[in-house]
Amino acid sequence: MSIEYTWVIKTKNTPLLKKKCNHCDSERFHCSDKFRLNAQKKNIDIWLIYRCVKCHHRYNMTVFSRIRTESISKEIFNRLSANDTDxxxxxxxxxxxxxxxxAEADLDSVEYEIQFDEVPVEEITSCEDEMLSFTIKxxxxxxxxxxxxxxxxxxxSSSKLNQLIDAEAIFVHERLLQKKHKVQNGDVVRIHKDKLKTILWKEELYDEVAVK
Structure with missing residues (x-):
């Protein structure tokens, strides 16, 4: 048995594209959240429209090229036609x-927030389960x-996280956490409760001694 929590990561914007503008000195384009559709007989071209962050010059990123309209589901086609933001x-x-x-994305340009419930030390201390479980959305x-x-x-802190990693206390999908691991939807993080409690207890003890 384990206590389970959920961490939700909300992105605030789409990534900029790393692209040199032909009309100014900018090297970034932002997504306009709009599509361009151009039908020719039974074929259709569909692009996602980007704009230069400085002069707003347009760049069309191909979504579908010379595709039969019947090859696209009615739902997707309607969403494309309606400039569905999602x-x-x-x-x-x-x-x-x-x-x-x-095309290359500037992924560092993505801003985000994490929605989570803080886990009080008292809750960790009183927990009888061996593992704490956190699901990433x-x-x-x-x-x-x-x-x-x-x-x-x-x-x-970075040092405390390193201690947990060195103590082999953090697992992702039952494998030990690697620092280079990038977040994927559905990741399940499991942390050994006693090892986490020990490290948090040492930190609190150090803070108390520092205050005295």
């Missing part, structure tokens, strides 16, 4: 879409390190 974000975050367009991937999320949600 769908635009899916393509803007899509590695595959960028790969097909030979993050619909978009943007190279966010899982170690950053763990530090934020558990209010840990």
């Amino acid at each position: 769908l635009a974000w899916e393509y803007a975050f899509s590695r595959e879409a960028r790969r097909k367009n030979n 993050c619909p978009f991937e943007f190279n966010l390190r899982l170690s950053t999320v763990i530090r934020t949600c558990l209010n840990l």
Whole structure:
């Protein structure tokens, strides 16, 4: 048995594209959340529209090229026609879409917030379960390190996180946490309760001694 929590990562914007503008000195384009559709007989071209962050010059990133209209589901086609923002974000975050367009994203430009409930030390101390379990909900991937999320949600310093890693106390999908691990939707983080409690207790003890 284990106590289970959920950490939700909300992105505030889509990643900028690293692209040199032909009309100014800018090297970044932002997603407009709008699509352009151009039908020719039975074929259709569909692009996701980007704008230069400085002069607003347009760049069209290909979503579909010369595709039969019947090859697109009615639901998706309606969402494309209606400039559905959620769908635009899916393509803007899509590695595959960028790969097909030979485009590079500035993933550091993505701002985010983490929604989580703080876990009081008293709750950890009183817990009888061996493991604490945290499920990650993050619909978009943007190279966010899982170690950053763990530090934020558990209010840990870098040294404390390193101690937990060295103590082999943190697991992701039953494997020991690697610092380079990037957040993926559905990641399950499990932390050994006693090892976490020991490290947090040492930190509190140190703070008390420092105050005295």
